[in-house]
Amino acid sequence: MTSLTRISAPRLPLLAGALLASVFGLGLAGPAHALGTIKIGVIGEDAAVAGTSITKAAQLAADEINAKGGIKGHKVEVITYDDHSSAADAVRAFQRAVNQDKVDAVIASYISEVALAIEPWSARLKKVWITPGAASTDISKHVHDDYAHYKYTFHGWLTSAFIAQSICDFSKDTLVKDFHMKSSVVMSEDAAWTTPLDARYLKCLPESGLKVLDHIRFNPDTTDFTPIYNKIEGEHPDVIITGISHVGVQPTVQWHDQRVPIAMAGQSSQATTSTFWKDTNGAAEGVITATAAGPGVAITPKTIPFIEAYQKKYGATPAYSGFSAYDDVYMLADAIAAANSSDGDKIVEQMEKTDYVGTIGRVQFYEKGNQYAHAMKYGTNYVSGTFIQWQNGKQVTVWPTNVANAKIKFPDFVKLPEQHAAK
Amino acid sequence: MVALQILIDGFAISSLYALGAMGFTLIFGVSGVLNLSHGGIMVIAAVIGWLAAGDLGLGVYLGTLVGVIAGLIAAYVTYFVVILPIQRSKAIPRDENEIFILTGTLLWGIMIQVGLAYLFTDNPVTMRPLIDGVTYIAGVRVPKNEIMIAVICWVVIGLLWLLVNRTPAGKRLLAASINPRGLTLLGFDLSRIYFFVWGIYGLLAGVAGVLLASFLGVSSASAGQLTASAFSIVVLGGLGSVSGSLVAAYIVGYLETMTAYLIEPTLRPIPALLLLVLVIYVRPQGILGRR
Structure with a gap:
């Protein structure tokens, strides 16, 4: 005896309707x-x-x-x-x-x-x-x-556009002003969120004082980043501006283990959580990422x-x-x-x-008609994100300056523009 | 400069491929089992090694050892829980054994992958390098760990060669791969030989998994890819031929590295797969295959 025969005949159309509704998502919303x-x-x-x-x-x-x-x-x-x-x-x-x-x-x-x-x-x-x-x-x-x-x-x-903008604003205030960096390579994973991110990077980084020497989009399945770092190193940028979220551990560990002598900053989503230090065995040292908030810093x-x-x-x-x-x-x-x-x-x-x-x-959300309708408002009076850097196993906040609790410090193997000049 | 870089980088990754694939082909040669949970076993070794080295505070060397042992245990579990019951089942016709083992190990591999993702997330884990720091070879910056990994791979490959060619147990392995029936007729117990070869396989997969974790990082999501790469190397080299997979590992490793450096990192696996298709057409038994 199949289960269908147990359902009394009059209920069958109802059942079929419900099935159809769930398949096509018609959502037979019940009475309010x-x-x-x-x-x-x-x-x-x-x-x-x-x-x-x-x-x-x-x-x-x-x-x-x-x-x-x-x-x-x-x-x-x-x-x-x-x-x-x-x-x-x-x-x-x-x-x-x-x-x-x-x-x-x-x-x-x-x-x-x-x-x-x-x-x-x-x-x-x-x-x-x-x-x-x-x-x-x-x-x-x-x-x-x-x-x-x-x-x-x-x-x-x-x-993505605001994330990129905040990274450009951060770069202008710190990397360009304090560290005299002049050039960058954009390195992003190939994903839906990085397309608008990269588009804004390419526009706003030069405006912030960082010339973009190359734009690399890599497959998120990449396991060996050596060839990518090798290529970037050959172009001698002062900083690698990242757009990574699905990947994080591997590019960071390989950057550190291979002593790639270029600073790394941008959006590295996995580096925003405290477990990232353990996940990378400390290779995160010196990595800078945009995030919502850094530990110990009261944005609100x-x-x-x-x-x-x-x-x-x-x-x-x-x-x-x-x-x-x-x-x-x-x-x-x-x-x-x-x-x-x-x-x-x-x-x-x-x-x-x-x-x-x-x-x-x-x-607050942008109103109907705005090109970013229903997206969170970006700005120092609203949400602008903060920038953290991994230093000695801890996330310290380095930007915006009014909430920062530490100065940016890069690992020894990173060559900064002054050191390039001294060479 | 780039040529030298390719030479050095390709060598380390190829050595790791070789180690991973040799165990895979050995199992097939001796017991006729194509173990599609291979990548899963490597990932188990990597994750347990990482756990032991970090969370349990055993340090990188002890952690490595624990990881290798985990690989060994995982291999035996695969053998006793998945493969033996299929081989002994009376419900499965004898000539369909192989397809059942393929399916069984494939499912087992997926179970390992999903289980590890559940327990440890699918985020890659990386072991701390065995030795930290970099050195320069003719102007090319090379992590010392990369050299160490290549050395360990070759020591293990050397030991395997000695085992197979110079010890009685190894000779029985060789004999089992050539003519298992003959060996039984001579009074050798095949099940003991299988037990032995699964042990070797577990150690090889374990070492490869842990080293990969310290070189590039490994995640549960890599399991399928690792199985696929071992599989294509072994088919390219000739199913069951240990020296064939050694040669094939270097061909695949260098082809991939050259693609990544000279053409585009994203296209890395493509040429090796094209070559595999070509080999299947032209020389289906593989480079050093016997039949």
């Missing part, structure tokens, strides 16, 4: 119910440094909110999913979160390819979601180009308590995406509670009004 517990789906990547920080930090935020009695009396429940760094898995997780687990909003991923795959599904299912770590400028460009459709997407991390009053609570609970500091995921839970919960509804459109309205001082600065 009174808001009880706020449910937030969190899709992370448990096997990746930046991805695992997302789910952990979100859980921490929910625990804190609930310990204080919830928001406007609503408890917050976080339901986590692992997308295994796969866009297909992430889309399935998103569908499941919306259709089966009935979440009110979703926080998802640090990978731009994944975020770009989720975006159309949030439009179809009319479900608000925010990415705490993906960077591609295309995410907010879609919102700008087709607002009515894509307005459910929010970009909770700096876009919430920064240090968050880092300490995270470290206490999980034994390591969060990656950059952890800061934003933590803030995202608060922002979403506030917006959902204010909307007092699970209705996507109402939550969008509230999210657009966000003015929230989180762990990494003051968060």
Whole structure:
């Protein structure tokens, strides 16, 4: 006796309809119910440094909110999913979160390819979601180009263009001014987020005083970086400007083990978490990366308590995406509670009004019509990121100057422009 | 200058390839098993070595040793848990044994990969170099560790050669690879020979895994790629031919290094794979294959 025959005939069409709906994601949204517990789906990547920080930090935020009695009396429940760094898995997780687990909003991923795959599904299912770590400028460009459709997407991390801009601003203030560096080679992994990143690098680095001698995009599957470093060394730049997130350990360890005599700075996402020192056996010494916040530096009053609570609970500091995921839970919960509804459109309205001082600065989103619609505002009054350098096993903050707690110091094997000249 | 760089870099990576592939081909030659969990076993050795050296605080040398032992244990587990039950199963027809072993080890390899990713993330791990620092060979800056790795590889390859050619146990291995039935008729116990060869295989894969971790870094995601590279080297050299895979390892290693330096790092594996296709057409038994 097959299981199908057990279903009474009149229910079959209903079942088929539900199946079709779930396959095509039609989202037979139930009647709007009174808001009880706020449910937030969190899709992370448990096997990746930046991805695992997302789910952990979100859980921490929910625990804190609930310990204080919830928001406007609503408890917050976080339901986590692992997308295994796969866009297909992430889309399935998103569908499941919306259709089966009935979440009110979703926080998802640090990978731009994944975020770009989720975006159309949030439009179809009319479900608000925010990415705490993906960077591609295309995410907010879609919102700008087709607002009515894509307005459910929010970009909770700096876009690639702003990341590149912050790196250029940092370079101008430090590498060019203090170290008299004049030339650079851009070295980025080939991924969706680095395309706009590199485009901005090539434009703003020369404006900051660093001539770009070469632009290298490498396959993220690369294991041996020797030929790449060899090529770069032949071009004699003062600094390698990085754009790496999926890779990190291997280029760093090989840079150190081979004593590549060129400074390295830029966006190296894996270097933003405290485990990077151990992962590289200390080869991280001297590496500079943009991140959300450095340890011990209070960008806002919430920064240090968050880092300490995270470290206490999980034994390591969060990656950059952890800061934003933590803030995202608060922002979403506030917006959902204010909307007092699970209705996507109402939550969008509230999210657009966000003015929230989180762990990494003051968060507001660019308005409809802006080319970065629904992306986080960039700037010293909002979120501008900080720059950390690994020194003696610790992350020290070296920029912006008003929050810096250390001076930039490069390892012995790095030849600085003065030393070149003295030779 | 670039030529010298290629010569030096290619040598280290080729030696590592050789070490990894020799165990792989030995197993096939002696027991007819194509072990598709090969890369997984190398990664286990690397990750456990890294764990022992770092988290357990044993230091790099003891850590290396622990990693190699982990490789050995992983090889035996593969043999006793995956391969022996398939070989002994009455439900599997004898002439389908090989395809079942292929499938079994492939699945086992995936299980290892996913398990390691779950436990240790798929972030690459790197062992601290055995010796730190760099030296200059005719003006080319070379990490001392790279030289050390090449030396260790060749010492191990030398020991393997001595074992196979100069010891009675090694001669039995050789005999088993040529004519297992003859050996049984002479009263030798094949299962003991298999036990022995899996031990050698485990040590070779373990050493290769740990050294790779200290040279380039290894992650659970490398498991499939490592199996594929060992497989193509072994097919190129001739399935079951140990000296063939040694030659093939150097061909593949240098071809890859030259591609990375002279054409484009991204295209690194392509020419070697094209060569493999060509060899399969022109000389299907491989460079030094017997049949």
